Amino acid sequence: MPASPTHRILIAALLLGATQASAEELLERVVVRNRLYQVAGRFEIAPAVGFSLADRLTNHINFTVGLGYHFSDAWALELRAGYAVSGHTGLADQVAQHFLQKETIRLVDDLSSLWEMKGSAILGVRWAPIYGKISLLAELPIHFQAYAWAGGGVGSFHRQSVVYCQQVSGMSGDVRCGNWLTQNKVRPVGSAAIGFRFFTGQRGAVTLEVRNYLFADSYLTGIETTVAASGGQTGVPAKSPGLINLVLFNLGYAFFL
Amino acid sequence: MAVPKALGQAKDPQTLVSGAPLYNPNVAVHIVEKKPFADRGKHEIILYPGAIQVNGKFTQHFGSALSYIYHLHENFGLQLMGQYNWYSRESGFNQELIDKVREEAQAATSLLLVWALQAGLEVTPIYGKFAFLDGSLAHFSLVISAGAGLGSTRHQLRPENPAGPATFGDTGLKFVGSVGAGFRVQFGARFALRVEVRDLAYTARVDRVNGCNSADLSAMAEQLRLGQPVTAAQVGQGCSVSSFSGFKNGYNRSNDIPLALNLVSTPSSDVLNNLGLYAGLSVLF
Numbered sequence: 001m002p003a004s005p006t007h008r009i010l011i012a013a014l015l016l017g018a019t020q021a022s023a024e025e026l027l028e029r030v031v032v033r034n035r036l037y038q039v040a041g042r043f044e045i046a047p048a049v050g051f052s053l054a055d056r057l058t059n060h061i062n063f064t065v066g067l068g069y070h071f072s073d074a075w076a077l078e079l080r081a082g083y084a085v086s087g088h089t090g091l092a093d094q095v096a097q098h099f100l101q102k103e104t105i106r107l108v109d110d111l112s113s114l115w116e117m118k119g120s121a122i123l124g125v126r127w128a129p130i131y132g133k134i135s136l137l138a139e140l141p142i143h144f145q146a147y148a149w150a151g152g153g154v155g156s157f158h159r160q161s162v163v164y165c166q167q168v169s170g171m172s173g174d175v176r177c178g179n180w181l182t183q184n185k186v187r188p189v190g191s192a193a194i195g196f197r198f199f200t201g202q203r204g205a206v207t208l209e210v211r212n213y214l215f216a217d218s219y220l221t222g223i224e225t226t227v228a229a230s231g232g233q234t235g236v237p238a239k240s241p242g243l244i245n246l247v248l249f250n251l252g253y254a255f256f257l
Numbered sequence: 258m259a260v261p262k263a264l265g266q267a268k269d270p271q272t273l274v275s276g277a278p279l280y281n282p283n284v285a286v287h288i289v290e291k292k293p294f295a296d297r298g299k300h301e302i303i304l305y306p307g308a309i310q311v312n313g314k315f316t317q318h319f320g321s322a323l324s325y326i327y328h329l330h331e332n333f334g335l336q337l338m339g340q341y342n343w344y345s346r347e348s349g350f351n352q353e354l355i356d357k358v359r360e361e362a363q364a365a366t367s368l369l370l371v372w373a374l375q376a377g378l379e380v381t382p383i384y385g386k387f388a389f390l391d392g393s394l395a396h397f398s399l400v401i402s403a404g405a406g407l408g409s410t411r412h413q414l415r416p417e418n419p420a421g422p423a424t425f426g427d428t429g430l431k432f433v434g435s436v437g438a439g440f441r442v443q444f445g446a447r448f449a450l451r452v453e454v455r456d457l458a459y460t461a462r463v464d465r466v467n468g469c470n471s472a473d474l475s476a477m478a479e480q481l482r483l484g485q486p487v488t489a490a491q492v493g494q495g496c497s498v499s500s501f502s503g504f505k506n507g508y509n510r511s512n513d514i515p516l517a518l519n520l521v522s523t524p525s526s527d528v529l530n531n532l533g534l535y536a537g538l539s540v541l542f
Contacts, residue, residue: 054312099358132387
């Protein structure tokens, strides 16, 4: 790392008679603030896999790839594209199966937060104001960045109802559904994340982050189960369906080019 | 200013200053290991104004906690911690299941934690420092904690609605254990900020409500059916009949009897994990 004029002056002051305490302070300033791993002006490719946290009705394993450019050591612009393997949780399947056995319920509202995010493409800004190092097992220094990320884009979403059955089969007490109502939509999505990047060298870093995807919910209310079972159209969209937060823990690796 | 000859070699990563190779930023000597603030022998009091459950599926908790740590060694401390959840209710998701599809979590699965008291330990295996915006330096530790103790639990009997407030039944003391991890960022010698994630696990078996078992509640229900006051019921020791009699804020508490009976008639058990985010400020002395 080249010495800047400021560094030279500081070191000169040190060598010209600084106290031990000020010497240590100087060392700390020079070594900790001077980044061993600098990313300014570099592109990066960052694959990652994410696992949804606090699953209720849906679960996701989200595979993403990010392409970013670092304007400085602290600021970067990143495009992330992803595809998720998703589905209903055991709880959602249980709710659906139990609902089918409740033949007395003739009018029902569908559950909220059943949309699964299948694909996503988001553009965002990453701000990494914190650069530090830790001593792992007292010997191995690890350099890291802590960052926040915010942006938005579009996602493709899939939804399978747990109450809107279009084809009921089976006997009483063992009722099954051959065709649940499914919907697919493309809609805007916002995203924010916080995370750490632990540098493994000049060309890469292990990335750990918690990321939230935020998108609009929608579902039907006033579904007449008998009409639905006969293949008819029933239900009206919920007036205030709210938003869905999909929170993922991402583990990835960033390659700096 | 004259620059000493040594600086002419500054680009050499092996140039030593105070025994450390100054221009090798990866240097460990003097740079990471040496802590400016020693913990050994110190006391630390931590106030967590916010302890927020982040995995609330059937329950939702918001609380505060207070902790005391005696740092027996530099990387090891003994800890006492008390937590009070000033908001502990069934989640909106659980209510949605009840309202829409007449499903709800088992009683044990939706047990609420009111308070917990634990003793345990804390280790700080990793120490580091960071610069914020290439300016201010801060020192931090990764903290890992574990503890065990007791917690008071309750179960929501009915939700708040236009007919009245939410009502709860005491389900007794349960064993509580926890593990956690987080960061302690130190500001000067005396103050630190903490952000931690703790998994509070507690055993949950619901076979009594307000100390009353299924037979007690059945006896009270029978008295109600006969038009008699519930206090006339013959119940076992420990059953708080008074918690099911009279009115509170205009709500007839005897209405809770069938709800409580429904909970205990099919006893359920579970081990619950209450994963919380704890943010706090600590003072060392």
